[in-house]
Amino acid sequence: MADLFGASAASVPDGAHRPLADRLRPTKLGEVIGQRQVLGPEGPLTVMLGAGALSSLVFWGPPGVGKTTIARLLADETDLHFVQISAIFSGVPELRKVFDAAKIRRQNGQGTLLFVDEIHRFNKAQQDGFLPHMEDGTILLVGATTENPSFELNRAVLSRAQVLVLERLDADDLENLARRAEEELEVKLPLDPSARQALLDMADGDGRALLNLIEQVAAWTVDQPLDSAALGKRLSKRAAQYDKGGDEHYNLISALHKSVRGSDPDAAVYWFARMLEGGEDPRYLARRIVRMAVEDIGLADPQAQAVCLQCWDTYERLGSPEGELALSQAVIYLALAPKSNANYVAYKGARRAAKATGSAPPPKHILNAPTALMKDQGYGAGYAYDHDAEDGFSGQNYFPDEMERPSLYQPVERGFERDLKKRLDYFAKLRTQRES
Template identity: 75%
Template sequence: MPDLFDTDTPTETTAPRPLADRLRPQSLAQVIGQSHILGDEGPLGVMLASGSLSSLILWGPPGVGKTTIARLLAHETDLYFEQISAIFTGVPDLRKVFDAAKLRRQNGRGTLLFVDEIHRFNKAQQDSFLPHMEDGTIVLVGATTENPSFELNAAIMSRAQVLVLERLTIEELEKLALRAETEMGRTLNLTDQARRALVEMADGDGRTLLNLIEQVLAWKTGAPLDVDALTKRLMRRAAKYDKSGEEHYNLISALHKSVRGSDPDAALYWYSRMLEGGEDPRYLARRLLRMAVEDIALADPQAQSICLHAWETYERLGSPEGELALAQAVIYLALAPKTNAGYVAYKAARNAARQSGSEPPPKHILNAPTSMMKDQGYGAGYAYDHDAEDGFSGQNYFPDTMQRPTFYKPVDRGFERDLKKRTEYFAGLRAKRNASQN
């Protein structure tokens, strides 16, 4: 069997090799990180111990070892490793790959087909893998940075186990840095604080860290560089953020829940993370207004006005000054009293409206502009509330066939505390009026 990791060819021994390539693990035991799937009790550890490898979807951010793990799985299971990218592969290319895998299988060897960026294949292309997965022609290992449940067909998902790869921790990145220093035969000429800053710049991406280390080791420096000197020479890596992908929804969810949880510091952090990622402040303004309506509502009616004014301020000032107005709205919302009583009442009322169908209003609250409508009883018995004691008649305003429900149940927080007193006051008057009429 050819050695998949043999790079001793005449052209490759003379050509410079990137540090990331030189440090590529030669066995799964050498992989840094992902112990939750590679350990003895992890899914891959169990599969390899049993000698049965199923199709997999490796889901995780860039630079955490998806391609490396796929290569090593093929090596350790004696499967032929075939790698394609969904970006560059079309239907004719897929046919050639499947035909080669069939021929290989006839000769007694299986194929591990690694598909990078598998989420970029359309539905028809994804469906083309199914028969070859089912008859054992290929073991599919797909890699994706996007949520598979959003991007992959249900048929693929049902035939492959999804394994979630995690960003490398600071400790794991430090191990990788030590391995790089050993390979290069020298240490990074950085202060302890600058070394930590370098590791943090990688943002959990091992490949990025090795590229940064390679740059730093190439510098000719005297005294160890401090953080300021390091950051002047290196650009901090942009945070992972896709305004149309899952990360967008993850961060707005984190912001919303931090506001709901009355944590202004966390809310400001996630708000800032989205701005740093390039999010449109107008989108954030819309979402802040939604938070005011959904989670604060009548506990603090001013919250909606604060959000609208912040939005208007942003439209007049633009970035970056207008973003401060939105940040102040974030703080206000986080510290405002919270209630979802109006939201719950609205949903309950909508549900009751659907169930009650076309029940008409009671005739006493209908107008009677014609004599025929008066003859039909429209408006008969209507009590004008301003003429009633306390300005409250206590009449029934629901359909005659409908038992009176209670949708709105205000909480004892913020301004809604006052509204709770009012609802209880009117409920008491209504009971009193109804008792006197019976």
């Protein structure tokens, strides 16, 4: 079920307006829509409740997917007193009061389930403050976060809590929720099938958002069902969930990068468009596109980097929104280009070798000797000038004398690197002949 508001129905005076989301709040876990991965017969919450061993939890998921509702119902199922706070509005004094009240409850034989919304907003010291009360049983902590707990929560808190991922409601979940809303309101939404689907799409997997939209639509008086175009005129489309500094930002750029690497231009341009629709800075995308050219195409197509830079320059000249078309062109080019990470692998290998060999000097034969002293020390002695060789290749060693020659650059049999591999193999053959 959608993540609904915190006040209980019993606390609302008779006759007062209650939002549809509040009226449809589940009263038991079996009524929750969605989240089968945690509430199904073999789901972790079902198993914990069946064993009578509910542990502290962190719910990680987008808005409107049931975090608050499930936490409240868990308290009911386990006869724990439910306390809800928000990390946005609470500080150390409020936490101290919550812990003191929980201690008194515990002395009187009543446990406390403390639900902390937006728990990632608490700093490290505040998060550490939960630990002793979790360990001595004063509270059972259920935190909710829209951000990746691995990055936002203390390791100590995570070690004492199980992270459960709550997912966006799918199309079937949203349709079930819409039907439940129609039954509660005792009306049929005045929408034709296309408009009904458009309404579900507007919710973008957020149950609470869907109920708010349904409440608006149900109040309309129309002569005939509305189509999707008419619905669009009456409702502003809800912006897709996208936080340019949060998980969705990194999830979508990862999807774009991997689609390019996977040579799927349709998927690549789709994720590119998703990021633009979410308000991403096109210049950030331009930088990442150039990185893809260097990291995943490399010398398999030396033109790829130039294409990306040209498209970026075109964007700067045209500006938005016309310039985004040039960036889209670069994305499609990269997706269809031959792929190689040989340069990337060689670079990382060279960095590791550089760290391992420390300050080992170059061999003296490739050092310049501008002074007599340096000549006396053997600088430049025995250097073979490659242009003097018949084939333009001396085959000398250019690594430190005490370093075993590594093989860092391994071109692939794709694109232009196929030709580079032939050259590399040719020089390796000559080097072997020179050494024999």
